[in-house]
Amino acid sequence: MSQLVWFRRDLRLHDHAALYHALAHPGPVHTVFVFDTGLLQGLPVDDARVSFIWHSLQQLDTALRQQGGALLCCTGDPVQEIPRLATQLGVSSVHAAEDYEPAARQRDEAVARALQADGRSLHLHKDQVVFAGREVLTQAGRPYTVFTPYYRAWRARLHAEPVSPWPTLPLTGRLLPHPAPTLPSLAKLGFVPPPAERQLPAGEAAAQAVWQRFQPQLPPYQQQRDFPALEGVSRLSVHLRFGTVSIRQLVHVAAHQDDEGAACWLKELAWREFYQQLLYHFPRVVGEAFKPEYRTLAFPGSAEHFAAWCEGRTGYPLVDAAMRQLNQTGYMHNRLRMLVASFLVKDLLIDWREGEQYFAKQLLDFDLAANNGGWQWAASTGCDAQPWFRIFNPVTQSERFDPQGHFIRRYLPELTGLDAASIHAPWQASPLLLQAAGVRLGQDYPLPIVDHARQREAALALFGREPG
Template sequence: MSTSIVWFRRDLRLADNPALAAAARAERILPVFCFEDGPLRGRHHSPNRNAYLLASLRELGDGLRAAGAALRYRSGDPAVELPRLAAECGAEEVHVNRDHTAHARSRERRVAAALEEAGVKLVGHGGLTCAEPARITTADGHPFRVFTPFHRAWLEAERRDPAPRPRSLEEPAGIAVGRPPSEADVAVDAAAKRRAEEAKAGERRSRELMRRAIERAGDYDRIRDLPGRDETTRLSPALHFGTVSALELERELASKRSDGAKALRRQLAWRDFWLNVIRNNPGNRNEEYDERFRGMSWRDDPESLEAWRRGRTGVPWIDSGMRQLLEEGWMHNRVRMAVASYLTKNLLIDWREGEAHFMRHLLDGDESQNNGNWQWAASVGADPQPYFRIFNPVRQQERFDPGGEYVRRWVPELRRFPDGHLAAPWEAPEEVQREAGCVVGEDYPEPLVDLRDSREEAISRFRDQAG
């Protein structure tokens, strides 16, 4: 009897899973997930994401078991574990959905070589993106450096057909199931479990979020920038872990004509763009995409960095976002851009510090997306925000949270401040501060830096570095 292994990674779903569907064409199938020390405990480990991962795997395992094939768990190097499993069950092929980061591609090469030595073939499928990155190139075959032409090519790129969900599976006998690491082993505490639960980990609830996003897509362009409304899709963790299919979501949006659906579909194009950038520039994980800014002199200021991390900068718009991140493991995208700009421009602190903090806490922490967006905000990446366009957090708050719902939720010290002074409480007369029960410098921090002066210094510093 023919036997195939399906190797799950960032595709923790049964619906539209090309690797799973291909493996299911064999007479017997062995699903497996390999726990590696690097993602669980290494540079980019996160208790929040570990909690989301374990919850999603439990649901995936239940679904596979109901279909007839239990999910196997192995811990260690996939280049060792997968050949061993293939030998145990007599598998001829191992199916996997391709990933595009440097670590993932290196791992796939090592696994393919180890399997080949054992006479087993590693078969890759395109289950992570909407369109295959290798197919989206300029006319002369080079990768795009700028989003707008990439987006045009992306809209025209060929899409694969959705993969059918297997209904009945047969597994080989006698293969130990194994077990995932305990929550304590991967630093998952009660708070991390709560965040994963609130983020609706697992395929079933992720699909509910997707259906909700599709139903409300018509309003997306109008309300997506209003953090007080909290009307974004909240699908980013599901897309990172693959508990929903990016292609399935994109197909639904492509069938709609509203500006909101087009705007949301464009966000999926940005996702594929950053995957494409990291795929073609693996060095981005350690250095700036724009060579002019490599070796830039960033400010060494541990106290300001820690104040930024804890939401104690004295700027309500910034502090709201940073406190939301610590509490929820998530932050509204409009505010993400502002806090990144503030760290790298107003404080002139290395973007890598911000990238690492986000990766530690974000449920949707994704190397390609996080790295691309941090380099964009710091004006050192692909198709970046120009260095002279610096987010003004006061104006951002006045524009996108005019009633103060978002700021008052996350910075409750300021909840009694009148709207007219909420965005810049340090400018409020002392009697207004005392009437609001919050005196700047006593009950809420004074700003770390002057926004105007720090903006001018950043522009000068970046201009000198750019040459």
């Protein structure tokens, strides 16, 4: 009997776990993608993630047709569509990549039950991580809740079991063709193309181009990664999110490159897996603080301050530039994600879940595990081994990581006239300097909506710590 490969967060052909295992069975292979109407509901009509997926699927279908196959596309509830399609095509098994999000696990359990009731089976294969949640545990068999010991164990396992891409099996003669394309138009799905500044090259070819461009930057990665004005990071996060690139391919290269930059980047990839295994073992972190003592913490911040944060008008230039980058492009540099999260929770005293949800709407690379883990880390409610509360100073962070103000000027053109010494804290500049720069605080650019020093003390008091 034939097999069915269900594409989800793995929109590529190279190093594809589910496709490899389906091809290992005798008989023909079908491929399908389901536009989940439950996930599409409520998204803005110009959501750039839908456009990214659509263009990636278009390229995937073209690549499959070049090798004698085609991609089937359905729209609806996968719990109904996959069993229906399996029956219609007469397949014995459905193959898909494991997904560790709570809702996805419930979906897959429901699909498996429906298939089993019809004499068919669902096979899930590890694909979006190098080591899944149960593969890296403490000696007591428990999940790690602190990154450093997790990374030591993760790295030791990687050394003992070097990762390599799945072999490429011949597709020609194994894939079943479908005469007419079934990929619906964006319009039929209820969407329109996003603004140009939020569009990203999609598909496996684009991912490989980004990867090839980044590899020469691996050696200086550790020195450059924290400076948002530089092109020092990989920009592969959206491709990892939708699986247009394989995590095994990236880890294989980074683990075999002998320099501190590659080692540093490998650790960042491990952070991604740390948050994935946390979500797998502790699904309650979706909407709830990991640390029990902070689950009922009442945040006194105001709706007006939250709106100012969202719109990039807090009066702290690097915070505002970061938020404008997010709103305009759907991307934010990782150093800035930590800064703006700290500012929302520790300066504005606003619930971290508000920021987490805003990021979920805006980020093109939104990933539930990484987003939740990052926000809880910044808010001190998650897995953080530090015995005190980390509170970023938005001015010193600006002076350190955007010393000449290049990034700030890119997104806050109203501050272009300020010099490198005054652009980080315009309210401290002299009236003559502001006048010469053409900046009228409170009109062209806002005054700070809070005083950082006072808010730091308030945050420490809120979390039960004494100022100092």
